[in-house]
Amino acid sequence: MDLLALVERIGEAPAAALLGLLTGVIFGVAAQRSRFCLRAATVEFARGRMGDKVAVWLLTFSTAVIWVQGAQMLGLFRAEDARIMAIPGSWSGAVIGGLLFGVGMVLARGCSGRLLVLAATGNLRSVISGLVFAVVAQMSLSGWLAPARDKLAALSITQGGHNMDLLATLGLPPISGLIFGIVVALIAFAVSIHNKIGLSRLVFASGVGFAVAVGWVSTFSLAQIAFDPVPIESATFTGPSANTLMFFLDNAAVLEFDIGLVPGVFLGSFLASWLAGEFKFQGFEDEANIRRAITGAAFMGFGGMLAGGCAIGNGVTGGSVFAGTAWLALLCMWIGAMITDFLVDQRGIRQPA
Template structure:
């Protein structure tokens, strides 16, 4: 059955939601099996290590770039049509929001995407943190925090009414993104070899990157056959978490890609953990850990919305199309996370071992 037939049979909005569901399931399975986590990679790097967590993150990021750039060269999508590229980006939002998100994900022991994956495996800490993240994200989008977000984002925006395409800015050919992705992938594979990471984990790590490309290609395909304008987007969890929360709270909420994505990730991660007998109920270690996780989740909710995306949305999805503010946000997420580990976690660990 062709895509147009599906749209004509069930409608554009349900089709978009199904695409989000499919993207989410692939992401959920792959992220759960690969243990992909930006927070873990930044902490490992901050401690002077280049082990499995850094290798897995680099492989996921690079394969997302490779898949997405290859899809562009094949005409399966156009990055310039993506929602992230078609609107002005905020440099100030990327810097401030990236720092806040980086701090928050270390405090919460996982970025928003990782919290969703862990919640599906029975981690109640992630359930609580994820709900706080979604509520604060919605408050930052349309609620009491939206004014602060707008003011901070407006401090410094991109020129020309659009986000910055880094490949175009540096005058690079269209195939340069693919070459860069392959180069980073080779580095990741070398690190994987040194750390003796199994083929299965590498396969699923690349599957996370594939899910990002899948979302881009599916929504672009829908935009070509839909009567109404369709947002070309892929995996991200700040906006979708807020939208999914409101979908279940509002009577007149409508289906969209975002509303399918979040349940899809949960379903995929749950199935993967259940089938591999890794599903296990877990809670907070104590009041201090709970307070820290709640503060971290709130920082991620506001920071992710301000930065224009979370560790997945900006760090991988936006990075794969070379959106300028996405790369900026990713850099400052690393900075914020590493600083938090260096100045907060590492001294505590040293004190505990004395």
């Protein structure tokens, strides 16, 4: 059944949710099997190592760029129509929100996407942290924290009524995005070979990047045939987590891509962990870890909403279309995470027993 026939049969909103579910399942399976995690990569890098976690992150990022840029060259997707590109971005939000998110993901021991993946494997710590993240994200979107987020985001906005296209701003040809992705992929393979990473893990790492492309292409295709406007988007977990939470709390909530994405990731990760015999219930070790995780989740909820996306939404999804604020937010997430690891976790390692 093609997409038009699906829309005619079940409607636009359910079709969008189904596309989100498909994207989420691919993402969940691939992320669980590859152990993809930006927090782990930043910590590894901060400690002077180019290990397997950095390799997996680089491969995921590069394959997302390759798939998305390739799809654009084939006419399957237009980056300028993507929601992250079509509306103004916030430079101040990217900096402040990115730093806060970076701090939060180290404290919580995982970014928002990683927490969702781990929650589906029986990690109850991630369940609690994920719920706190979603609540604070919703508060930052339309609740008590929204005025503070609006003021910080308004400090510096991109010009022209839309986000900055880095490739166009630098005067580079369209194919340069694809070339960049290939170069980073080659670096990722070199690091992977050095760390003797297995082929299956590399395939699943590239699968996370593929899931991002599936989201972009599927929502773009739906937008071409839908009667009502359809946001062109892909994997991200700040807004979708808040929207999914409200979907189950508010009878007036409607189906959309976001509502399928989050359950899809949970389902994919659960199935992958269960089939691999890795599903196991885990809890908090002590009260200090509870405080740390909740604090980190709250930082990520506000920071991710202020930055316009999480480590996935900015770092992979937004990065794959070369959105200026997404790249700045990603840089600040790395900086915030590395500083936090140095001041908090490495400090504990350095102290004598």
